[in-house]
Amino acid sequence: MDELLRQATAILRGMWQRRWLGIIVAWVVGAASVAAVLAIPDKYEASARIFVDTQSILRPLMAGLVTQPNVDQQVMMLSRTLITRPNVEKLIRMADLDLKIDSKSERDALAETLMSSLKINNTSRDNIxxxxxxxxxxxxxxxxxxxxxxxxxxxxxxDSRKDSESARKFLDKEIAGYEKKLEEAEARLKEFKLRNLANETSEGKDHFSRMSTAGALLEQSRLELREAEQSRDALKRQLLGEEPVLLPEATQEPIAGVSIPEIDSRIDALQRNMDAMLQRFTEKHPDVVSTRRLIKELEVQKQEEIVARRKSALANPTASVNSSPVYQQLKVSLSETEARIAALLTRVAEYQARYDRLKSAIALVPQLEAEFTQLNRDYEINKKNYEQLVQRRESASLGSEMDNAAGVDFRLIDPPRASPKPVAPNRTLFLPLTMLLALIAGVAVTFAASQLRPVFFDARALREACGLPLLGTVSLLADEARKGRERKDLLRFAAACISFVGVYGAGLLVFFVLSARTA
Structure with a gap:
């Protein structure tokens, strides 16, 4: 500790020996720094405030229908990338800053200055x-x-319009490509269906279902054919006398199967006419009563005719059988049955041929189904992608129209305005700092001079510096004249220091007063 104090004391005594050099340097540095601060040109600040409104009632209403980008993030990114070289060069032309520029180097220097001087500040919460x-x-x-x-x-x-156009062009290009793929896939499907037209059905069933259906229809047709043949054989036996045909006797009541067509048709017509009249009239209406009477008369006439025919049949049995309505009806039924058998034979042959054809083509079914599945799968994938792209193109178009109708709204809160007073440099701060700088420069120069040309104040410091043995020291006794000179020198140094501080203080006071008056 004593050693440190001794070294510090030696350094301070050496600096004291160079005190006049320090005060001169302080005066020079102070005057130069004050002149430099006063020579800095005044700068005026122009500013403007913009509010970016990204909220719109259309955006929540169109949610899920259109693609909505993050508008807040886009605006924030725009503010960060606004000060670029192309924009600055455009700004130079718009603000007429290039009127006094003659060379490209000057233009580049001006652009660099603007890029470093332009400021964009925002509050992320309010978009201001x-x-x-x-x-x-x-x-x-x-x-x-x-x-x-x-x-x-x-x-x-x-940027918004450019993004929309780029997205639309990309989607149109992709949609055109998928349209071409769909046309090719549809052509392949058409060719496949035409090549295998015999294996296609309108119901959309597969081969085995069609084969099962054809077999079922074949069995049903065979069953119907057997039924018709049995019915035909039964009718033939009745007509050939193998089975008796019983005719009603004259004393019995009319049977239900015996009819007289001409009388039955008149009775049916009157019955329908009476049913129509009963919907409008009552039972006692004259027309209804008259119609009922005619129906009874026709029924009596029919009964008499049937009795007469029975008597004729009993008198001539052979003729009665051939002219019997039952016999005639059996012949008609036999003809109808034979016609139906012929039709069923044709149907059975057709179903048999169809079943045989399907059975012979069963080996090709797996290959055809695999080929059709592959073609259909490719077509469905392309169709799905195509529909999605078309939907997204419509969504992008709708989103572009929505942006045009309710896009980002820029509101100029504070228009561009220049400050009436300079905002830089801050001489109120710089001038006191020049005084501090001058004092630091004086002390630094004094310390450097004391180290470059050191002065030894005791024998120990001299012996340590030289590294030689010290034989002795000679002391100096100052007389009154020397002491007087030292006092005067001290007074002059103090006056110089006081005048330095006083001049700085007076200058600062005058500056503050003038600044307050101009304010």
Missing amino acids: YTLSYRDVQPEQAKRVVQSLVSIFVESNLG
């Missing part, structure tokens, strides 16, 4: 952006900020 710029000319700073506001708004609209 502040654009500012400082220049020695307030009107020029205002023009720069006005141009920057215009570029800010136009860049967002241009």
Whole structure:
């Protein structure tokens, strides 16, 4: 500790020996720094505030129908990438900053200066952006900020339109490609169906289902054919006398199967006419009564005719059998049965041929089904992608129209305005710092001089510096004249220090007073 104190004391005594050099350097540095601060040109700041409204009632209403980008993120990214070289060069032209530029190097230097001077600040919560710029000319700073506001708004609209057009062109290109694929797939399906037209059905059944259906129809047709043949044989036996045909006797009541067509037709016509009249009239209506009477008369006439025919049949049995209505009806039934048998034979032959054809083609069914499944799968995949792309194109078009109707709204809260007073440099802060800088420079120069040309104040420091043995020391006794000179020198140094601080203080006071008056 004592050693450190001794070294510090030696350094301070050496600096004291160079005190006049330090005060001179402090005066020079102080004057130069004050002149430099006063020579800095005044800069005026122009600024504007913009509110970016990204909220719209259409966006929640169209949610799920259109593709909606993150507008807040887009605007934030735009604000961060706005100050680029192309935009700055455009700003130079818009603000007429290139009127006094003669070379490309000057233009590049101006662009670099603008890129470092332009400021865009925002509050992420409120979407309020502040654009500012400082220049020695307030009107020029205002023009720069006005141009920057215009570029800010136009860049967002241009990027939005560019993105929409790019997306639409990409979707149109992809849709055209899938349309071509669908046409090719449809052509392959058409060719396959035409080549295998015999194996196609309108019901959409597979081969085995069709074969099962054909077998069932064949068995049913065979059963119907056997039934018709049995019916035909029974009718033939009756007609050939193998089975007796019983005729009603004259004393019996009319049987239900005996009819007289001409009388029965009249009775049926009157019955239908009476049913129609009963819907409008009552039982006692004259027309209803008259119709009932005619029906009874016809029934009596029919009964008499049947009795007469029975008597004739008993008198001539052979003729009665051939002219019997039952016999005639059996012959008609036999003819109808034979016609039905012929039709059923044709049907059975057709179903048999169809069943045999399906059975012979059963070996090709797995191959055809595999080929059809592959073709259909490719077609369905392309069709699905095509429909999705068309849907997304419509969604993109609707989204573009929605952006045009309810896009981002830029509201100029504070128009570009230049400050009436300079905002830089801050001489109120810089001038006191020049005084501190001058004092630091004086102390540093004094310390450096004391180290470059050291002065030894005791024998120990000299012996340590030289590394030689010290034989002895010679002391100096100061007389009154020397002491007087030292006091005067101390007073002059104190006066110099006081005048330095006083001049700085007076200058700062005058500056503050003038600044307060101009404010």
